[in-house]
Amino acid sequence: MLGLCPALEVKSLEVKSLEVKSLEVKSLEVKIMKLNYSFIILFGLLLPSLIYGQNQERIIFTAYQNFDSRLYVMEMDGTVLDYFEYANYRLQDFVVIDNEVYVTDAFIPCVYKVDISNGELDLVMHDTWLFYFYGLAWDGTYFYVDEWDMNRYDIEGNKDGMAFFDEDVMGSEFANGYYWMINDDNLIKCWDFSAWPDLAEMPDLHFAPPSFQCRGLWFDGEYFWSAESIEGNTGQIYRFGFDGQVVEQWTAPAFQGWGACKVEVAVGIHNPEKTNFALSCSPNPARSEITIAFTRLILFLECYYFERVYIFAKKNRYGTK
Ligand SMILES: [Ca+2]
Numbered sequence: 615m616l617g618l619c620p621a622l623e624v625k626s627l628e629v630k631s632l633e634v635k636s637l638e639v640k641s642l643e644v645k646i647m648k649l650n651y652s653f654i655i656l657f658g659l660l661l662p663s664l665i666y667g668q669n670q671e672r673i674i675f676t677a678y679q680n681f682d683s684r685l686y687v688m689e690m691d692g693t694v695l696d697y698f699e700y701a702n703y704r705l706q707d708f709v710v711i712d713n714e715v716y717v718t719d720a721f722i723p724c725v726y727k728v729d730i731s732n733g734e735l736d737l738v739m740h741d742t743w744l745f746y747f748y749g750l751a752w753d754g755t756y757f758y759v760d761e762w763d764m765n766r767y768d769i770e771g772n773k774d775g776m777a778f779f780d781e782d783v784m785g786s787e788f789a790n791g792y793y794w795m796i797n798d799d800n801l802i803k804c805w806d807f808s809a810w811p812d813l814a815e816m817p818d819l820h821f822a823p824p825s826f827q828c829r830g831l832w833f834d835g836e837y838f839w840s841a842e843s844i845e846g847n848t849g850q851i852y853r854f855g856f857d858g859q860v861v862e863q864w865t866a867p868a869f870q871g872w873g874a875c876k877v878e879v880a881v882g883i884h885n886p887e888k889t890n891f892a893l894s895c896s897p898n899p900a901r902s903e904i905t906i907a908f909t910r911l912i913l914f915l916e917c918y919y920f921e922r923v924y925i926f927a928k929k930n931r932y933g934t935k
Contacts, residue, residue: 676706677869677871683700685733690876705873706750707784708832785873788833839852846869850865
């Protein structure tokens with residue numbers, strides 16, 4: 615196939631922009647000064663490495679209305695990429711373990727691991743003795759959920775005892791070695807769990823969240839995250855420090871929000887069933903300098919883009935006006 619390509623020469627190959635949306639390359643511009651086989655080889659090597667090397671951050675957000683929940687996947691500017699809907703669930707607070715998202719359900723006392731590429735929920739823990747789960751925290755060994763008392767479970771969902779804890783925990787998280795929880799009275803409280811099951815309150819570290827409506831709690835290693843839960847109105851997603859000062863915020867895509875967290879997504883490793891992409895060349899490819907713009911380029915498909923490159927090269931060989 616490549617033998618049909620004309621003898622051309624690569625002078626420069628410059629990737630001007632690479633934007634990935636929903637695990638698809640939305641636009642990729644390659645600026646070329648003339649072409650030859652080495653372009654084919656270089657392009658074949660360069661493109662997968664660019665794409666497989668890309669990790670992008672995503673905001674994950676939960677909201678509920680009546681008996682339905684949604685889990686949103688958003689870009690870091692707040693643009694909604696996708697959402698998944700769950701009837702008769704009330705998904706609430708997150709933890710992230712090894713870049714995997716875990717979420718509580720307040721309708722049935724369960725913790726699920728979420729596949730954010732398709733929204734599938736994998737049941738990790740279900741405690742039939744309890745009624746509701748809101749806040750979810752992970753200390754590196756155990757999940758902690760509060761329902762009447764503080765309960766903890768290992769990663770397999772096996773219960774490992776309980777401790778007296780007389781608080782209403784809307785969201786919770788471990789940060790800097792301590793357990794932090796947000797209640798519905800505009801306070802984030804800090805506790806030392808190191809002497810479990812004797813839990814020691816650390817009142818000097820308590821602080822107010824950004825608003826009365828904040829519910830979930832997640833910690834990204836530097837700052838806390840929470841989303842507002844406002845009936846009939848979209849609230850804000852906040853990223854804030856240990857003093858409650860907001861460093862970033864986004865308008866939530868739906869009400870009533872609850873949990874918000876961030877994960878990294880490796881792009882170009884999903885959706886192999888989508889195989890179509892468009893190729894456009896401008897200006898006329900017979901010219902010495904052209905721009906090739908791919909839209910909807912789907913990965914895993916070396917044979918496809920080699921074929922397209924072949925078509926392009928053939929077109930260039932004979933020229934079009
Ligand atoms: Ca949490």
